[in-house]
Amino acid sequence: MSTDTFADEASRWQAVLERDPRAASGFVYAVVTTGVYCRPQCSSRRPKRDNVRFFDSWRLAEQAGFRPCRRCAPQAGKAPDKAAEAVVRACALLERSDREPSLKQLAAEVGLSPAHFQRLFRKTLGVTPKQYAMELRLKRVRDSLRHESNVASAVYAAGFESGSRFYENATKSLGMKPSEYRKGGAGMTISFAMAESHLGLVLIAATDRGVCRIDFGDSPETLLSRLTSAFPEATLQAGDPALEARIAQALACLDAPQRPCALPLDIRGTAFQRQVWTALQSIPPGSKATYTDIARRIGRPEAVRAVAGACAANPVAVVIPCHRVVRSDGGLGGYRWGLERKKALLEREAQQDE
Numbered sequence: 001m002s003t004d005t006f007a008d009e010a011s012r013w014q015a016v017l018e019r020d021p022r023a024a025s026g027f028v029y030a031v032v033t034t035g036v037y038c039r040p041q042c043s044s045r046r047p048k049r050d051n052v053r054f055f056d057s058w059r060l061a062e063q064a065g066f067r068p069c070r071r072c073a074p075q076a077g078k079a080p081d082k083a084a085e086a087v088v089r090a091c092a093l094l095e096r097s098d099r100e101p102s103l104k105q106l107a108a109e110v111g112l113s114p115a116h117f118q119r120l121f122r123k124t125l126g127v128t129p130k131q132y133a134m135e136l137r138l139k140r141v142r143d144s145l146r147h148e149s150n151v152a153s154a155v156y157a158a159g160f161e162s163g164s165r166f167y168e169n170a171t172k173s174l175g176m177k178p179s180e181y182r183k184g185g186a187g188m189t190i191s192f193a194m195a196e197s198h199l200g201l202v203l204i205a206a207t208d209r210g211v212c213r214i215d216f217g218d219s220p221e222t223l224l225s226r227l228t229s230a231f232p233e234a235t236l237q238a239g240d241p242a243l244e245a246r247i248a249q250a251l252a253c254l255d256a257p258q259r260p261c262a263l264p265l266d267i268r269g270t271a272f273q274r275q276v277w278t279a280l281q282s283i284p285p286g287s288k289a290t291y292t293d294i295a296r297r298i299g300r301p302e303a304v305r306a307v308a309g310a311c312a313a314n315p316v317a318v319v320i321p322c323h324r325v326v327r328s329d330g331g332l333g334g335y336r337w338g339l340e341r342k343k344a345l346l347e348r349e350a351q352q353d354e
Contacts, residue, residue: 092299
């Protein structure tokens with residue numbers, strides 16, 4: 001559909017009401033009471049019509065004194081990853097719920113059908129919503145044991161309806177931390193390759209499910225040593241022809257970080273780390289967020305230090321864009337692969353609007 005369809009204010013307001021994605025590149029709207037401008041399809045609360053002003057571009061909105069919405073990032077060349085955004089919202093709901101919401105309730109919260117939401121959640125995090133919720137409850141048991149006088153009290157405080165239900169699930173692999181990862185990769189075959197990129201020497205490792213590591217280093221010996229340390233019991237295999245296409249895809253993602261990257265991943269972390277990593281993927285290329293922004297986005301505003309820790313634990317450079325997270329004062333902050341690489345990535349992404 002042509003953007004001419006949204007040339008008048010009536011059609012633009014209708015597009016805002018309907019959050020019409022077809023209007024994404026046609027205009028932005030600003031709200032005078034908040035001083036913020038948004039994309040037409042932004043999921044923020046709809047404003048009153050009298051408070052809305054329309055602009056043909058985000059630059060015109062900023063010239064008029066409005067600032068960009070952090071949720072939809074209208075000044076970025078690409079819209080945020082809607083899949084990641086939906087999963088972040090669902091994770092936040094699970095985090096703050098005393099009772100586990102049903103799949104239908106979670107899907108309704110993000111405006112998707114239950115079946116589509118289930119597939120999307122599993123594709124994004126590698127586990128189902130139910131598995132994720134179970135990991136959260138098990139964590140609550142561990143935390144409660146520090147304060148409760150006995151296990152039974154901790155189990156019920158965490159939301160389990162019975163002790164048997166807790167013990168049934170406590171001994172199972174939930175997908176979040178499968179036994180092979182806990183045992184240093186025992187029983188796994190990990191293929192890897194090294195290549196030169198614009199950010200220096202890079203190692204890319206993958207299982208048959210997806211990429212499990214993207215690591216930068218100064219020498220092949222250092223990179224191989226770190227891979228071996230991460231998976232000491234795994235079978236490591238160099239130069240697997242079956243990995244060539246995936247390596248090429250990963251290198252393309254590194255070379256053009258401002259473009260969407262649909263690289264399949266096989267990574268593991270705690271429920272909290274996964275929540276942070278998914279939130280990072282919702283930051284649009286060319287945009288930045290602070291550690292405080294991410295903490296608020298996942299519904300844990302007090303967990304700023306923990307967010308920084310999850311960023312530092314990111315096993316997949318660039319594809320999970322922890323380089324887009326900066327300090328509240330505008331400083332670059334830390335980066336496990338060096339501040340020069342972080343600066344280079346941000347500069348390359350900024351070129352998308354030039």
